[in-house]
Amino acid sequence: MDLRLEVEFSKTELTERIDSLKNQIDQSRPLPQEIEDKVMQKLRLEWNYHSNAIEGNRLNYGETVAFLMTGITAKGKSLKDHLDIRGHNEAILFLLSIVKDERDFTESDIRALHERILVEPYDSPAQTAEGISTKKRITLGKYKTQPNHVKTVTGETHYYASPEETPAKMQELMDWYKEASQNKEIHPLILAALFHYKFVAIHPFDDGNGRLSRILMNLILMRNGFPPVVIKMEDRQNYYANLSQADTGNFWPFIEYIGDYLTNSLNLYLKAIEGRDIDEPEDIDKEIALFKLELNNKIEFST
Structure with a gap:
């Protein structure tokens, strides 16, 4: 398997900067449990x-x-x-158990993560090949049985792997991951970002592929001692744009994009280690305060 491109991507100023930040954190280990818990709760x-x-x-x-x-x-x-929030959180907990066990993940783990994310089967709107509106049953932990191509905002069709191609494509992805993860010249950032892209390009399940791709990317990072990255909802257009560039074979913008978010997570740890406030205006305590204010203003919630 030719991994020269992955190796070249690993020899950049970006990966050097990320390693420098990680080394600063590692020099402070073992961290107080309170710092670990606070940073991970915020990120989670x-x-x-x-x-x-x-x-x-x-x-x-x-x-x-x-x-x-x-x-x-x-x-x-x-x-x-x-249910989506609860299931996603359960998937993160399952991810953390894999990291704790210090084992690598398998296709069976990917299916198990998919089951946790989606929680229970449901019907989703779809279209037939003739453009007629219909519904399809979304099943858990099973690869797609129908095409899941999507229409872009410009009206073009974005094609993913066909149902017939998907099992072989997933095997190819896992083979690539196994070999690339054993190559010490390939940086975990490169491995994680490219796995994310390759998984999305297959889109192996009927639904949940985006959430699962980000979970698997973070699983790779966390298995290698890095914190998870959190792609912000308000930045999703840039996220999609960088994924689209990767579709043309230009992978570096997406790698750099993920690298910038990883830098943010590393800097968050450094702020906590230095005793600085890691909360921002939209963060936990202030959001809960706002939530309570809305509650007092007679926005009703059921339990």
Whole structure:
């Protein structure tokens, strides 16, 4: 397998900068458990919110935090929105167990993560080849049985792997990952970003591919001692644009994009280590305060 491009991508100023930040953190280890817990809770809550919001989930950040931390559900928001948040959080917990066990992941793990993300089968709007509106049943942990190509905003069709191609394409992806992960010249950032792109390009499941691609990317990073990256919902157009560039064979913009987000997560750890405030205006305590204010203003919530 020719991995020269992956190796070349690993010899850049970006990877050197990321390694420098990680080394600064590693020099402070072992970190106080309170710092580890606080940073990971912040990243986990943001990850749950933003990754679901990118896919259209209607819970806002405050509602997401309240639901995950207290079980309070937001009136006017669907059961599916809440199940997606709960399932995504369960998938992160499963990811953390893989990292803790210090083992690599398999196709079976990918299927298990998919089951956790989607929680239960459901019907989703679809179109026939003739353009007629219909519904398709979304099943858990099973590769797609129907094409899942999508229409872009310009009306063009974006093609993913066909159902017939998908099992072989997934085997190719896992073979690439196994070999690339064993090559010490390939940086974990390169491995994680390219796995994300390759997985999305296959789109192996009927639904949940975006959320799962970001979970698998972070699983690779965390297995290699890096924090997870959180792609922000408000930046999703740039996210999609960089993925589209990768479709043309220009992978570096997407790698650089993920690298910038990884830099943000590393800097968050350094701020916590230095005793600086890691909260921002949209963060946990202030969002919960806003949530309580809205509650007092007679926005009703069911439990």
